[in-house]
Amino acid sequence: MPASKTSKQQLRKQLRHKRNSLTSGQQHQAALGLQRIISAQPAWIRSQHIAVYIANDGEIDPMPLVKQAWKEGKTVYLPVLEPLQSGKLLFLPWRPDTVLVNNRYGIPEPTLRRPYRFRYRPRPAWALDLVLLPLTGFDSSGKRMGMGGGFYDRTFAFMKNANAINKPFLAGLAHECQRVSRIPTDSWDIPLSAIYSDLNVYP
Ligand SMILES: Nc1nc2c(c(=O)[nH]1)N(C=O)[C@@H](CNc1ccc(C(=O)N[C@@H](CCC(=O)O)C(=O)O)cc1)CN2
């Protein structure tokens, strides 16, 4: 049976409120804490193609890591809502000079221009090395909750039967204050490889 829709929605609302209440000073410290933790992880060090996001709605901000990745010559990608209403995400390269336009949720994303020139070509989800995805909530066993759109769940549903070589390392990012004792789970939830907060690594 699906996890009660209302209990998940209520918890999401509470946790979104919590992260939106952080001050800009707390947000800044959290972003630096996150950078310190992630940049020491083997999964970061060995990854060349890394998907991130632009922080929105109080999400923990991966920007310090993005700048570090650019300096280290890694290629960074942003999620773009697939236009054909598949409910999936495409991953487009994000460089310091990439033009961004707000999507329907008000989140900046690169624009899709067909035919794709090499510099603007989406990278298939299976060919990413590391995916840093935003969480609204998590628990210490590594269960996650997102914004409720199911975008990451649909995009990475292939992970359930893919070979090891076609599996990116999926890491959820959140503020430590978004941890709860137990996240309700549903059959479609994609398991994460790890969760990184400003203070810890889970599970
Ligand atoms: N920074 C960031 N980028 C992202 C995501 C994200 O969660 N964070 N996404 C992750 O999927 C995708 C966009 N999906 C989103 C889905 C819903 C809402 C949202 O704000 N929805 C409603 C609330 C819905 C509800 O409570 O059920 C809203 O407008 O308030 C935002 C983004 C791709 N890019």
Ligand SMILES: Nc1ncnc2c1ncn2[C@@H]1O[C@H](COP(=O)(O)OP(=O)(O)OP(=O)(O)O)[C@@H](O)[C@H]1O
């Ligand atoms: N593989 C899938 N195929 C079709 N629908 C899916 C799939 N995965 C999830 N969904 C749908 O998307 C919605 C996702 O709800 P859920 O509350 O689990 O989102 P979430 O995990 O918070 O979102 P996100 O994955 O964007 O972070 C559900 O209504 C579910 O039916």
